[in-house]
Amino acid sequence: MMFFALSKQAGQIAVTNADVQEKFPGLVQEITSNLGAFLPELILAVGVMWVIMADLFTRRERSRRMGFHAFAFVAVALVSVICHGFSGDQELFRGMIVDDGFGAFFKVLLLVGTLICIPMVMMTRSFDGRRMGEFYGLLLGSVLGMFLMVTAKNMIMFFLGIEFASYTSYLLTGYLKGDRRGAEGALKYVIYGSVASGAMAYGLSLLYGLTGSLDMADVAQGLIVSRTTDVTVLIAGLLCFAGFGYKIAAFPMHFWSPDVYEGAPIPFTAFLSVISKAAGFAVLLRFAEGMVGTGNWELTLSNGDVVGVDWPLVVGVISALTMTVGNFAALFQRNLKRLLAYSSIAHAGYLLMGIAALAPGAENAIPGWQAILFYLVAYLFMNLGAFLVVSIIAEKTGRETLDAYRGLGSRSALLSVALGIFLISLIGLPPTGGFTGKVQLIKAVVDDGQIWLALVAVVNTVVSVYYYARIIRLMFLEESDDTSKVPLSAPVSAFVVLMIVPVLWLGVFFGSTVDFIRDLTLTLG
Amino acid sequence: MSAAGRGREGEWALSFHAIIFWALAAMTIVPAIGIVVSKNIVHMAFWLLGTLLGVAGLYLHMEADFLGMTQVFVYIGGINVLLLFGIMLTNREPLYVRAAVKRPAIASAVLLGVVVAVGLIQSFGATEWHTVKDAVAPGLADASAKAVVNGDGTAATLGTYLLSDYILPFEIVSILLLVVLVGAAYIARRDPEGGSA
Amino acid sequence: MGTEAYLIVASLLFLIGASGFLLRRNLLVMFMSIELMLNGAALLFVTFARHWNRMDGQIFVFFIIALAAAEAAVGLSILIAIFRLKHRVNADELSELKG
Numbered sequence: 001m002m003f004f005a006l007s008k009q010a011g012q013i014a015v016t017n018a019d020v021q022e023k024f025p026g027l028v029q030e031i032t033s034n035l036g037a038f039l040p041e042l043i044l045a046v047g048v049m050w051v052i053m054a055d056l057f058t059r060r061e062r063s064r065r066m067g068f069h070a071f072a073f074v075a076v077a078l079v080s081v082i083c084h085g086f087s088g089d090q091e092l093f094r095g096m097i098v099d100d101g102f103g104a105f106f107k108v109l110l111l112v113g114t115l116i117c118i119p120m121v122m123m124t125r126s127f128d129g130r131r132m133g134e135f136y137g138l139l140l141g142s143v144l145g146m147f148l149m150v151t152a153k154n155m156i157m158f159f160l161g162i163e164f165a166s167y168t169s170y171l172l173t174g175y176l177k178g179d180r181r182g183a184e185g186a187l188k189y190v191i192y193g194s195v196a197s198g199a200m201a202y203g204l205s206l207l208y209g210l211t212g213s214l215d216m217a218d219v220a221q222g223l224i225v226s227r228t229t230d231v232t233v234l235i236a237g238l239l240c241f242a243g244f245g246y247k248i249a250a251f252p253m254h255f256w257s258p259d260v261y262e263g264a265p266i267p268f269t270a271f272l273s274v275i276s277k278a279a280g281f282a283v284l285l286r287f288a289e290g291m292v293g294t295g296n297w298e299l300t301l302s303n304g305d306v307v308g309v310d311w312p313l314v315v316g317v318i319s320a321l322t323m324t325v326g327n328f329a330a331l332f333q334r335n336l337k338r339l340l341a342y343s344s345i346a347h348a349g350y351l352l353m354g355i356a357a358l359a360p361g362a363e364n365a366i367p368g369w370q371a372i373l374f375y376l377v378a379y380l381f382m383n384l385g386a387f388l389v390v391s392i393i394a395e396k397t398g399r400e401t402l403d404a405y406r407g408l409g410s411r412s413a414l415l416s417v418a419l420g421i422f423l424i425s426l427i428g429l430p431p432t433g434g435f436t437g438k439v440q441l442i443k444a445v446v447d448d449g450q451i452w453l454a455l456v457a458v459v460n461t462v463v464s465v466y467y468y469a470r471i472i473r474l475m476f477l478e479e480s481d482d483t484s485k486v487p488l489s490a491p492v493s494a495f496v497v498l499m500i501v502p503v504l505w506l507g508v509f510f511g512s513t514v515d516f517i518r519d520l521t522l523t524l525g
Numbered sequence: 526m527s528a529a530g531r532g533r534e535g536e537w538a539l540s541f542h543a544i545i546f547w548a549l550a551a552m553t554i555v556p557a558i559g560i561v562v563s564k565n566i567v568h569m570a571f572w573l574l575g576t577l578l579g580v581a582g583l584y585l586h587m588e589a590d591f592l593g594m595t596q597v598f599v600y601i602g603g604i605n606v607l608l609l610f611g612i613m614l615t616n617r618e619p620l621y622v623r624a625a626v627k628r629p630a631i632a633s634a635v636l637l638g639v640v641v642a643v644g645l646i647q648s649f650g651a652t653e654w655h656t657v658k659d660a661v662a663p664g665l666a667d668a669s670a671k672a673v674v675n676g677d678g679t680a681a682t683l684g685t686y687l688l689s690d691y692i693l694p695f696e697i698v699s700i701l702l703l704v705v706l707v708g709a710a711y712i713a714r715r716d717p718e719g720g721s722a
Numbered sequence: 723m724g725t726e727a728y729l730i731v732a733s734l735l736f737l738i739g740a741s742g743f744l745l746r747r748n749l750l751v752m753f754m755s756i757e758l759m760l761n762g763a764a765l766l767f768v769t770f771a772r773h774w775n776r777m778d779g780q781i782f783v784f785f786i787i788a789l790a791a792a793e794a795a796v797g798l799s800i801l802i803a804i805f806r807l808k809h810r811v812n813a814d815e816l817s818e819l820k821g
Binding site: 588631645686709710 | 725726727728729730731733734735737738739740741742744745746747748749750751753754755757758761764765768769771772773777778780781783784785787788789790791792794795796798799800801802803805806
Binding site for chain 1: 739755762776778781786789793796801
């Protein structure tokens with residue numbers, strides 16, 4: 001028994017270097033050779049420690065300069081991802097993570113988003129006089145966690161990446177300690193987040209139990225070969241979805257997001273609503289693709305049996321509920337931050353359509369995951385752009401409510417036109433990236449034969465026009481008592497313009513991006 | 526000890542194992558119920574201690590000796606003590622996260638929980654849990670390479686794996702602990718920087 | 723003991739934790755319930771690790787324990803921050819943010 005084992009162990013405790021060499025020949029060489037492809041993560045890890053350490057040697061009033069350091073690290077990481085290229089096709093660190101085009105694409109997406117968020121943080125005055133080393137350390141740590149999420153192949157890395165990104169997000173939400181809404185948002189975030197990750201751990205353990213492996217490809221294989229069609233697979237899948245759904249704020253795991261989005265500092269709300277969500281979708285996509293192995297949701301075995309739960313229907317229903325809940329709740333919001341929170345729930349619903357349509361039935365159809373990737377690019381720019389304007393207005397007027405936008409058209413042409421473009425893109429009207437992205441998502445589900453889901457999406461889009469257009473009407477058609485101009489410095493104006501360009505570009509010249517996404521590799525082993 | 530070894534020990538050992546198992550199971554489940562129904566939060570912390578010890582015992586019973594010890598050190602020595610600190614900080618004015626749950630809601634929730642539990646156990650019973658012997662998937666052929674060396678204790682094997690196959694998560698978790706604890710210290714620190722607090 | 727017996731214990735632990743989370747409203751009790759759920763999941767992993775005669779399930783549990791410690795630290799630091807802000811906790815609940 002146990003004690004017997006313990007006492008016996010004493011005589012046999014040493015594992016020598018020779019043992020390791022014998023058991024794992026070439027281990028050290030293998031791991032060092034993998035470090036090259038792991039360079040962006042290493043840069044981020046160094047950056048995390050650098051900003052925390054360098055901040056100790058900086059005077060408090062200069063602490064906000066840590067933003068430049070963080071920006072530099074993120075920029076260098078971005079360069080190293082791009083230099084590494086999008087054609088990787090290998091497993092790293094003994095199958096823990098993969099190096100593929102899909103992962104590289106998401107890394108670029110996350111880093112570009114972070115590059116947009118850091119200047120927003122530096123523009124925010126409520127951070128003035130605070131130590132910012134910890135903030136940027138946590139922010140870079142969060143991005144590092146998401147890097148692991150988007151490249152994970154092993155369930156340990158899925159779990160670890162999600163938890164890394166989550167814990168740092170909990171702390172960043174409550175970073176403004178004096179702010180009661182922030183602290184309460186952080187508290188709700190951590191409690192419900194922990195329970196979601198507990199559920200996910202249980203779901204992952206069931207998958208492990210069913211297949212005997214932690215590797216996603218093995219799990220997929222195991223589920224196919226053992227032909228487990230029973231309830232346990234459904235339970236495991238749904239529990240795992242609880243964890244991933246929490247990250248993307250999908251129904252019914254969405255309830256935290258309005259409170260957290262409203263309580264968090266605006267730049268971090270922007271980060272959560274776009275970057276965190278993109279990483280969540282990457283995990284969900286990889287997991288979904290992994291679960292089905294060959295890219296088909298239902299596998300027909302040689303003897304004609306069809307294996308598996310009807311996942312497209314399950315995801316489709318979740319998608320429809322998510323977008324409906326988000327849009328209808330957004331109708332009644334007075335606070336723009338909260339409105340954007342509900343709108344981002346609705347967008348998670350639109351994006352989930354792509355997962356419901358992972359296996360296109362028709363020839364030359366757009367596979368769901370490519371539509372998701374394109375929409376995420378457009379969503380990155382339009383939603384971050386909207387948050388940028390909200391952040392600028394909140395800085396200038398101190399208000400986040402809709403009243404602050406009354407008559408904005410005559411007070412600042414640039415800001416109102418920019419916000420108008422971002423909102424039109426969020427509605428999904430041409431000539432913006434939101435339109436082309438949504439068309440691809442809807443085409444993907446139509447090709448997959450789920451016409452009802454496409455109809456739900458269209459109806460939801462019509463509903464969403466009401467609350468987005470209300471803001472546009474407020475800005476251009478209503479008069480404000482305060483007619484003073486909103487002063488904008490040249491760099492801030494340039495920043496806003498820089499956000500508009502990609503939104504319009506993706507709406508008009510979308511072909512190159514679509515082609516780029518089509519050529520990405522998705523390695524699952 | 527392996528299943529085969531257990532088989533050789535015969536009936537007496539089997540029932541002895543069963544007695545130990547059921548004792549540990551009771552030690553795990555009964556305090557867990559105590560946490561949910563108890564009114565006194567300090568009692569709950571000690572109920573939690575019981576559950577955690579029970580789980581540690583179950584780990585040992587499953588020959589996961591290193592994990593059992595880690596469970597005692599980290600969970601009981603760290604997390605449970607942290608929770609006790611939290612209780613001492615907030616004992617007089619507990620922090621409620623939402624409105625009280627009404628009695629009928631509790632009754633229906635308990636009913637639902639029992640139904641879910643029965644359903645779950647039912648579905649587990651119906652599931653065919655494959656084992657290595659069944660050789661389910663070709664991708665799992667390397668299963669034996671990772672098999673536990675029987676009777677030697679798991680510390681050495683675990684350590685070898687943590688520094689070979691699982692070196693990436695092992696390193697990442699250390700960065701995670703660093704970043705998260707620095708951040709936690711920042712949040713918990715008294716704010717000398719003004720602000721409204 | 724066979725795998726099924728452990729499965730039942732682990733699932734009961736998880737479900738008790740989940741119901742505690744749903745029924746209780748004291749923050750610390752909710753945290754304890756979360757720990758119960760995590761322990762249920764961890765127990766399941768060890769059970770399956772033994773079932774498959776593999777090590778990786780135990781390694782997952784190793785990480786679950788490390789992450790649970792970090793999670794407890796995060797949760798309590800936010801608890802302290804909020805407690806410092808509120809000083810006196812108002813009678814009902816967190817009310818600043820409304821759904």
